[in-house]
Amino acid sequence: MNKKLLIGAAVLALLSFGSGAYYGHCRFYSQSPAHIAASFERAANQGHSDAQAIAGVMCAEELGCAYNPDQAHAYWQKAAAKKSPNALYLEGYSYEMGLGTPRDYIKARQLYKQAAEHNHPPALRQLGYLYFYGRGVAENRGQGKQFLHKAAAHGDLPAKTFLDNLTKSK
Numbered sequence: 001m002n003k004k005l006l007i008g009a010a011v012l013a014l015l016s017f018g019s020g021a022y023y024g025h026c027r028f029y030s031q032s033p034a035h036i037a038a039s040f041e042r043a044a045n046q047g048h049s050d051a052q053a054i055a056g057v058m059c060a061e062e063l064g065c066a067y068n069p070d071q072a073h074a075y076w077q078k079a080a081a082k083k084s085p086n087a088l089y090l091e092g093y094s095y096e097m098g099l100g101t102p103r104d105y106i107k108a109r110q111l112y113k114q115a116a117e118h119n120h121p122p123a124l125r126q127l128g129y130l131y132f133y134g135r136g137v138a139e140n141r142g143q144g145k146q147f148l149h150k151a152a153a154h155g156d157l158p159a160k161t162f163l164d165n166l167t168k169s170k
Contacts, residue, residue: 037064044075052079053087060099073100080111088115089123096126096135105136116147124151125159 037058043051056075059068073094079087092111095104109130115123124147130136132144145166151159 033064035064041065044078047078049079049082049084049087052076053084053090056087056090060094069094069100071100083114085115085118085120085123088112089120089126092123092126096130105130109136116150119150119154121151121154121156121159124148124154125156125162128159128162 037055040051040055040058044055052075056072056079058064059066059075060072061067073091076087076091076094080091088111092108092115094100095111096108097103109127112123112127112130116127128144128147128151130144131140131147133139145163148159148163152163
């Protein structure tokens with residue numbers, strides 16, 4: 001269990017929620033991973049979209065709770081309904097990978113596009129991969145590279161690495 005990852009997620013949530021009532025529920029540095037997961041689940045069940053997104057990640061990655069891809073997908077769907085770019089990306093990823101739902105590249109692409117409208121770097125990267133490899137869309141390496149370049153320009157290291165490797169292989 002990587003406590004630094006959990007603390008990173010906690011910091012993201014605190015930044016997202018500000019110093020409101022949610023902050024009082026959590027003393028992340030001194031809590032067990034299970035307690036941290038329970039805190040996110042409580043906030044997620046209260047309708048906080050960022051907490052829903054993070055709770056989904058925790059369920060998908062066994063971070064403080066049992067592996068439950070169905071629950072992860074359910075949290076991401078709830079958050080994506082509120083048009084949270086992170087949640088749109090995560091729900092798209094669950095469709096692309098078949099995590100808690102049947103694999104559906106077309107649905108993944110639709111969700112990634114919605115997140116990409118907010119310049120969400122991982123969504124831009126995944127869109128690039130879908131177009132580059134022709135998953136759920138006709139293969140279009142040029143358009144795939146455009147999405148990957150945009151993701152890299154917004155700081156996405158995996159997109160930059162992918163593009164660098166393409167250049168090296170020529």
